[in-house]
Amino acid sequence: xxxxxxLQWGRQVLQMTGQGVQEAGRDVQxxxxxxxxxxxxxxxxxxxxxxxxxxxxxxxxxxxxxxRGEPVAYLxxxxxxxxxxxxxxxxxxxxxxxxxxLVEAVLxxxxxxxxxxxxxxxxxxxxxxxxxxxxxxxxxxxxxxxYACDSSAAALEVARLNCERHGVSGRVRLLQGDLVxxxxxxxxxxxxxxxxVGLEEREQLAPDVRDFEPPEALFAGPRGLALLERLLLQxxxxxxxxxxxxxxxxxxxxxxxxxxxxxxxxxxxxxxACQRDYAxxxxxxILSF
Ligand SMILES: C[S@@+](CC[C@H](N)C(=O)[O-])C[C@H]1O[C@@H](n2cnc3c(N)ncnc32)[C@H](O)[C@@H]1O
Numbered sequence: 001x002x003x004x005x006x007l008q009w010g011r012q013v014l015q016m017t018g019q020g021v022q023e024a025g026r027d028v029q030x031x032x033x034x035x036x037x038x039x040x041x042x043x044x045x046x047x048x049x050x051x052x053x054x055x056x057x058x059x060x061x062x063x064x065x066x067x068r069g070e071p072v073a074y075l076x077x078x079x080x081x082x083x084x085x086x087x088x089x090x091x092x093x094x095x096x097x098x099x100x101x102l103v104e105a106v107l108x109x110x111x112x113x114x115x116x117x118x119x120x121x122x123x124x125x126x127x128x129x130x131x132x133x134x135x136x137x138x139x140x141x142x143x144x145x146x147y148a149c150d151s152s153a154a155a156l157e158v159a160r161l162n163c164e165r166h167g168v169s170g171r172v173r174l175l176q177g178d179l180v181x182x183x184x185x186x187x188x189x190x191x192x193x194x195x196x197v198g199l200e201e202r203e204q205l206a207p208d209v210r211d212f213e214p215p216e217a218l219f220a221g222p223r224g225l226a227l228l229e230r231l232l233l234q235x236x237x238x239x240x241x242x243x244x245x246x247x248x249x250x251x252x253x254x255x256x257x258x259x260x261x262x263x264x265x266x267x268x269x270x271x272x273a274c275q276r277d278y279a280x281x282x283x284x285x286i287l288s289f
Contacts, residue, residue, distance in 0.1 A: 004047035130159030
């Protein structure tokens with residue numbers, strides 16, 4: 001089978017499972033590029049190239065897994081986030097483009113403080129693949145070190161590989177435990193993309209998310225607020241935040257009101273701001289202490 005034939009065949013296989021023509025075409029290009037070890041664009045430079053038996057077998061296996069709904073990022077074993085190639089597998093959530101907004105906001109605040117001669121200490125709670133912590137460490141070399149916490153030992157193993165891959169192992173301190181409990185010292189900036197999907201919404205999730213991503217990285221109680229509320233309670237109870245600290249929370253698109261009210265009960269004079277994502281949804285809650 002040639003490259004051209006494989007692209008057509010693969011697209012038809014994926015379309016039979018209900019994928020649209022464009023999505024199926026893009027997925028098969030990415031998967032075939034992965035099998036052949038070339039960029040997608042290179043596939044069209046040599047459409048007549050014959051696949052070896054081994055390559056065809058590999059492509060067939062990947063198409064079968066994709067047909068059963070497995071996300072492309074897990075099939076490839078990596079995903080781009082904030083311009084970085086991150087390793088991902090089923091131990092971690094696949095980093096989402098919305099979360100780049102949170103990284104941008106934390107970087108902006110960190111740089112403003114660095115510009116005033118301060119060196120902010122940052123923690124990433126629920127680090128998963130390490131996406132947020134690694135992106136911050138790589139993009140701001142003036143941060144001497146930062147913390148990245150997760151309750152899942154398996155996720156922290158992936159985060160460790162990503163720290164090594166991007167040369168920041170010495171600066172990202174990985175800690176296992178519940179929310180902010182493992183932090184050994186107070187921080188200036190706290191970033192968290194914790195699970196915020198409600199168990200009540202489980203059936204409405206896309207099957208590739210629901211059936212393949214780790215449930216402990218997705219769900220947080222019936223309405224998705226359980227972990228974020230518990231995080232705020234921990235912040236209230238423990239000396240986790242330094243003076244003038246800021247907390248950046250990624251939230252579900254209908255959760256701003258409930259979380260803001262919850263936070264105001266704990267700290268009546270708290271300053272709260274909200275940023276929308278590119279789709280116009282309220283996505284990032286910023287609490288200034
Ligand atoms: C939505 S994923 C986010 C992963 C990564 N920060 C990102 O943005 O791609 C949430 C992460 O929070 C972790 N988590 C869930 N419950 C936790 C808890 N009680 N304490 C710490 N981490 C927790 C999960 O293991 C998962 O890795």
